[in-house]
Amino acid sequence: MLRVSDLHVSYGAINALGGISFEIQRGSIVTLIGGNGAGKTTTLRTVSGLLRAKSGKVEFDGADITALAPHKIVARGLCHVPEGRMIFSNLSVEENLAMGAYLQTDAVRNAANRDYIFSIFPRLKERIHQTAGTLSGGEQQMLAIGRALMGNPKFLMLDEPSLGIAPRLISTIFEKIVEINKTQGITILLVEQNANLALEVSSYAYCLETGQIVMQGESKQLRADPQLKATYLGG
Amino acid sequence: MVYGVLRFINFAHSDVFMVGAFVGFYLGKIVPESTIWGGLIVLFGAMLACALLGILIERLAYRPLRGGPTLNVLITAIGVSLLLEYSGQVFFGAAPRTFPQIFPSRNFELGPLVFSTNQLAVILIAVLLMVALELIVHRTKIGTAMRAVSLNPKAAQLVGVNNDVVISFTFGLGSALAAAGGILYAMNYPSIDPLMGVMPGLKAFVAAVLGGIGNIPGAALGGLILGIVETFVNGSQWSTYKDAIAFAILIIILLFRPAGLLGRVTVEKV
Numbered sequence: 001m002l003r004v005s006d007l008h009v010s011y012g013a014i015n016a017l018g019g020i021s022f023e024i025q026r027g028s029i030v031t032l033i034g035g036n037g038a039g040k041t042t043t044l045r046t047v048s049g050l051l052r053a054k055s056g057k058v059e060f061d062g063a064d065i066t067a068l069a070p071h072k073i074v075a076r077g078l079c080h081v082p083e084g085r086m087i088f089s090n091l092s093v094e095e096n097l098a099m100g101a102y103l104q105t106d107a108v109r110n111a112a113n114r115d116y117i118f119s120i121f122p123r124l125k126e127r128i129h130q131t132a133g134t135l136s137g138g139e140q141q142m143l144a145i146g147r148a149l150m151g152n153p154k155f156l157m158l159d160e161p162s163l164g165i166a167p168r169l170i171s172t173i174f175e176k177i178v179e180i181n182k183t184q185g186i187t188i189l190l191v192e193q194n195a196n197l198a199l200e201v202s203s204y205a206y207c208l209e210t211g212q213i214v215m216q217g218e219s220k221q222l223r224a225d226p227q228l229k230a231t232y233l234g235g
Numbered sequence: 236m237v238y239g240v241l242r243f244i245n246f247a248h249s250d251v252f253m254v255g256a257f258v259g260f261y262l263g264k265i266v267p268e269s270t271i272w273g274g275l276i277v278l279f280g281a282m283l284a285c286a287l288l289g290i291l292i293e294r295l296a297y298r299p300l301r302g303g304p305t306l307n308v309l310i311t312a313i314g315v316s317l318l319l320e321y322s323g324q325v326f327f328g329a330a331p332r333t334f335p336q337i338f339p340s341r342n343f344e345l346g347p348l349v350f351s352t353n354q355l356a357v358i359l360i361a362v363l364l365m366v367a368l369e370l371i372v373h374r375t376k377i378g379t380a381m382r383a384v385s386l387n388p389k390a391a392q393l394v395g396v397n398n399d400v401v402i403s404f405t406f407g408l409g410s411a412l413a414a415a416g417g418i419l420y421a422m423n424y425p426s427i428d429p430l431m432g433v434m435p436g437l438k439a440f441v442a443a444v445l446g447g448i449g450n451i452p453g454a455a456l457g458g459l460i461l462g463i464v465e466t467f468v469n470g471s472q473w474s475t476y477k478d479a480i481a482f483a484i485l486i487i488i489l490l491f492r493p494a495g496l497l498g499r500v501t502v503e504k505v
């Protein structure tokens with residue numbers, strides 16, 4: 001469904017990605033793990049069009065999307081829940097969800113999506129008129145995911161959904177991510193520093209280090225890998 | 236408003252205001268004078284023309300600089316402003332012109348006060364436009380998108396907003412309002428010239444800062460306060476300092492309440 005080949009990205013003189021390639025099958029949950037500054041966010045931003053690649057190719061559903069503007073990529077059903085959530089903090093929860101459906105014209109479908117989001121995140125429904133900036137971190141993450149779901153994604157990229165969230169909420173959010181994948185059939189690329197959790201919910205994993213993919217494999221196997229255990233899973 | 240979305244002060248705004256008045260002046264010559272529909276044609280014609288002008292200015296002058304330092308854009312805005320002022324002198328002539336009576340006008344008395352329907356029309360149109368602006372910004376999809384782009388342009392792109400379109404729309408809308416402002420101003424002070432936008436532009440800026448920049452009701456409140464203060468000063472022995480008072484207010488506000496009366500304090504992100 002998504003194929004990235006030999007992607008190079010740099011910020012001015014700083015090379016952030018030094019030629020990475022990976023592939024994601026339809027219907028799967030794949031995770032991209034790696035430490036601080038490995039290039040995970042850079043990868044997602046390049047796929048969603050916020051950053052331009054120096055070279056390399058991003059293909060989605062068989063089409064080359066490397067040079068497309070972000071809004072055109074969203075229109076194809078590839079949605080990105082950015083690092084730090086980036087909700088519209090001065091807009092209400094309702095308006096944030098409406099913005100998520102910015103390109104969607106089918107009102108019936110939008111209402112159904114809203115109902116679905118409220119069924120998985122009932123808290124959002126309780127807070128529908130609240131200004132999004134006053135939500136707790138966990139609720140903001142739910143909103144960010146909900147906003148992306150309003151765009152009818154076929155493919156969802158999540159950048160560190162566990163960042164700055166209470167442990168109890170983290171497990172709720174991860175459960176919902178798995179549920180979204182299973183019941184809605186949405187393919188998911190999950191970026192995480194919390195490798196344990198990410199390997200638990202995903203089927204395949206890539207490890208990124210200073211802009212290179214240094215390891216990849218079935219998540220089950222990687223969890224047992226001694227070298228990976230030492231670096232990411234705290235021994 | 237453009238400031239609210241784009242975080243820079245469009246110095247050329249007051250010159251679009253002037254162009255609006257001149258477009259109104261020329262349109263006023265072709266439609267019958269002193270009729271309601273003629274007046275409306277002049278008003279909407281000037282708004283449309285300036286909306287296009289605003290979109291063009293953004294496209295040619297500001298868009299290439301987007302993403303660069305704000306200072307570059309500010310300097311360019313001053314450049315655009317001067318360009319419009321001097322092109323105005325070339326095309327419209329530097330001498331003041333008399334703005335036609337576009338709407339029907341009659342004076343009537345209310346107790347000791349004398350009103351003209353002209354003044355009432357100015358107030359009515361201004362209020363209607365403000366209400367329309369509030370509705371557009373808060374009740375429509377494009378308005379919500381404007382607020383979203385202003386808050387977080389990246390996140391807006393990620394939900395599928397084409398920021399270029401929203402920014403063009405913002406400029407178009409802002410410039411249409413500037414044109415309406417120019418017409419309303421010229422209806423009250425019917426002498427127009429290519430530099431007529433300068434003083435009202437500065438005062439509008441003071442009013443916006445006073446009310447809380449980027450905040451529409453705030454700007455209206457700021458304008459009202461400024462107007463009242465100026466009128467009082469004008470009637471007092473200090474009347475020579477009428478124009479200076481606006482800048483005194485600006486300095487005081489910037490010193491003591493930089494977010495304005497209705498504004499919220501925000502930290503400038505770098």
Ligand SMILES: Nc1ncnc2c1ncn2[C@@H]1O[C@H](COP(=O)(O)OP(=O)(O)OP(=O)(O)O)[C@@H](O)[C@H]1O
Nearest residue numbers: 011014016034035036037038039040041042043193
């Ligand atoms: N805007 C930027 N300008 C310059 N360098 C940047 C910028 N953003 C990221 N970098 C650099 O690019 C590299 C990759 O950063 P990236 O944000 O992709 O890492 P990450 O894997 O997402 O890290 P984290 O887990 O901390 O979010 C880092 O060395 C970082 O310093």
Ligand SMILES: [Mg+2]
Nearest residue numbers: 040041042083
């Ligand atoms: Mg990151």
